[in-house]
Amino acid sequence: MQTKFIAVATAAAFAASAAAGVAHAQEIIKIGHVGPISGAQAHLGKDEENGAKLAVADLNAKGIKIAGKPVKFVLQLEDDGADPKQATTVAQKLVDAKVNGVIGHLNSGTTVPASRIYFNAGLPQISPASTNPIFTKQKFNTTFRVVANDSKLGGTLGSYAVTKLGAKKIAVIDDRTAYGMGVATEFVKGAKGAQIVDKQFTNDKATDFNAILTSIKAKNPDLVFFGGMDAVGGPLLRQMKALGIKAKFMGGDGVCTDALPRLAGATAVEGVVTCAEAGGVPAELQKNMDDFHARYRKAYNQEVQLYAPYVYDAVMTMAQAMQDAGSADPKKYLPFLAKVKYQGVTGLITFDQFGDINNGSLTLFTYPGAKKTKLEVVH
Incomplete structure (x- = not known):
């Protein structure tokens, strides 16, 4: 009986050791x-x-x-x-x-x-x-x-702004980041046939856009393009509305988020925003x-x-x-x-x-x- 117990215990120990070996492997x-x-x-x-x-x-x-x-x-x-x-x-x-x-x-x-x-x-x-x-x-x-990449994203947005949205006078703002400057540059290249009436710069932590938006309002653009993220783009949109700027608003994937209406205010995005997300699937x-x-x-x-x-x-x-x-x-x-x-x-x-x-x-x-x-x- 004792011998049988030892054999069973040995077998169990061997199995446990083998299992541990697999886990370790x-x-x-x-x-x-x-x-x-x-x-x-x-x-x-x-x-x-x-x-x-x-x-x-x-x-x-x-x-x-x-x-x-x-x-x-x-x-x-x-x-x-x-x-x-x-x-x-x-x-x-x-x-x-x-x-x-x-x-x-x-x-x-x-x-x-x-x-x-x-x-x-x-x-x-x-x-x-x-x-x-x-x-x-x-x-x-x-x-x-x-x-x-931005060559495609920005260029497509620029072309869309002119051919589909009918933009003729465009103001461009970027946040001076690699992304913001890159997508804005490619947008301008793609917006053939439109006049770039103003170019303004901010930064990716800015909250007050009164000075640059006042300058832009004086140029009376029909579209404003922003190169940057939603954390800046949202407040920017909110202040555009507060200043009575009637222009359409366009941006890349950085602003194209579910959070944008919350950051900008629902009425600021209604009928105004067109944006593009890098990626997307067909039907x-x-x-x-x-x-x-x-x-x-x-x-x-x-x-x-x-x-x-x-x-x-x-x-x-x-x-x-x-x-x-x-x-x-x-x-x-x-x-x-x-x-x-x-x-x-x-x-x-x-x-x-x-x-x-x-x-x-x-x-x-x-x-x-x-x-x-x-x-x-x-x-």
Whole structure:
């Protein structure tokens, strides 16, 4: 009887040891995510972070294996505060932590300086939101993005302002960030046939626009374009209305958020705003996007702000490249990321020779009844 007990105990111990060995063999893959989790853009940064969490949860639920071995994905979440200096500090922190890849940053002004640090470390980086063309034109083989860049976004908005909205006299304001200046520059290039009657500058933390709007009002434009984010664009719109400026208002994806009516006031956006979001899906893929929004709503009890679907796809695309390479080692999977093919929530993701998404789409929106509403998707 004693012998039998010992045998059973030994067998149990062996099984426990084997199970522990399997658990120990599970490789941990660290994905860094960076966005502005503090400051005026925290609602957008948190939206991105939530998208990353959903992706990692889905990957782990699927029991992903790489080269036949079980892996577990974990996130290292960092805050760059939309500040370039803080962004480079965080980038070095992720490099030192030996993460396997980075998703971020949100702002072009943080993404571009951080990208050199990732490149020097050979660490793949996918931005889900940064649109300044400079990001992928630095000849860094580690840089990728899953949204159309400002050359397309700004240029499309400029053309739309003239051909669809009939703008003849346009005033342009930018917030002096890499994103704001970039999208405004491309907008002007695309607004062929219109007169640019005024160019004004602010900053990404400004709250008082009386001086620049007074100057603009004197020029009597029929459209005002703003290059910047909703935290500034909203109050800017509110003050335009207060000053009696009747012009239409246009902006890029930085202002194209569900939060804009709250930041500007519902009456300030009604019948006035046209904006474009980098990305968007045609009708045949809309169900996938709707399903994602429903899952997001259930998980976080709030609506998607803007970038969460693109963050989700960026994480999934990076994981796909790792599976294709049979390795999470950045040096080994980086070449596979350059030629990856992933069908995501936001559409098919493949990259050109610079790391820009191929055939990137844009979605135009307006705000009837203070509700963000799709106008059309353009490629």
